[in-house]
Amino acid sequence: MAKNMEISLLFDFYGDMLTEKQRNMIDYYYNDDLSLAEIAENEGITRQGVRDSIKRAESQLLEMEERLGLARRFYEMKNGFESIRVAARDIQEYNKRSGFSHDIDERASRILEVSRRLCEI
Amino acid sequence: MAKNMEISLLFDFYGDMLTEKQRNMIDYYYNDDLSLAEIAENEGITRQGVRDSIKRAESQLLEMEERLGLARRFYEMKNGFESIRVAARDIQEYNKRSGFSHDIDERASRILEVSRRLCEI
Numbered sequence: 001m002a003k004n005m006e007i008s009l010l011f012d013f014y015g016d017m018l019t020e021k022q023r024n025m026i027d028y029y030y031n032d033d034l035s036l037a038e039i040a041e042n043e044g045i046t047r048q049g050v051r052d053s054i055k056r057a058e059s060q061l062l063e064m065e066e067r068l069g070l071a072r073r074f075y076e077m078k079n080g081f082e083s084i085r086v087a088a089r090d091i092q093e094y095n096k097r098s099g100f101s102h103d104i105d106e107r108a109s110r111i112l113e114v115s116r117r118l119c120e121i
Numbered sequence: 122m123a124k125n126m127e128i129s130l131l132f133d134f135y136g137d138m139l140t141e142k143q144r145n146m147i148d149y150y151y152n153d154d155l156s157l158a159e160i161a162e163n164e165g166i167t168r169q170g171v172r173d174s175i176k177r178a179e180s181q182l183l184e185m186e187e188r189l190g191l192a193r194r195f196y197e198m199k200n201g202f203e204s205i206r207v208a209a210r211d212i213q214e215y216n217k218r219s220g221f222s223h224d225i226d227e228r229a230s231r232i233l234e235v236s237r238r239l240c241e242i
Binding site for chain 2: 013016017064067068070073074076077080083084087088090091094095098099103104107108110111114115117118121
């Protein structure tokens with residue numbers, strides 16, 4: 001069972017739809033990077049039990065994304081904000097070089113600030 | 122049972138997590154604006170059965186949003202794009218008035234285009 005980075009991302013998104021037990025397993029495995037054997041020992045269940053639990057949780061996360069596609073939409077938005085930020089910084093540079101306009105600089109700063117804030121939502 | 126606009130929005134978001142039967146009921150009721158009695162007649166079930174089905178689906182949609190909050194995050198992003206667009210249009214206007222820079226105009230157009238595209242995701 002290879003640790004799958006996609007699962008970490010989907011867990012951030014949809015983790016709150018899992019049971020508390022499933023959330024803990026995924027958290028130990030993906031975020032704390034414990035092995036199946038270590039989790040089994042801590043939880044007092046078998047290694048196979050841990051594996052099954054994680055597999056079920058992973059399937060649920062993947063199925064939610066397959067149905068809803070919200071993580072993909074979010075990451076597209078985040079990429080969009082990045083290219084908006086690049087363009088706004090360019091505007092500030094060009095503006096400095098060609099007869100500085102305070103209004104243009106102020107609006108470019110606002111674009112940078114909004115896109116930075118939204119990336120953290 | 123008042124028709125709740127919030128439910129329509131959440132249905133767009135999370136509808137694919139409902140069963141096909143639930144989706145149909147919500148669709149008839151909210152999108153086609155049929156009455157409970159009309160849906161009951163078309164589906165060959167009781168009016169109470171339709172009401173229960175819709176209530177259950179509504180609870181699921183509301184619970185998903187309560188847990189995940191993704192609809193709220195999306196709408197905040199969309200509002201952010203709107204204020205980015207306003208600022209980019211301002212930049213184009215100010216740029217026209219103060220010694221036009223082609224580079225600034227081009228970057229502002231790019232910001233407008235990216236934010237328009239992302240709003241449609």
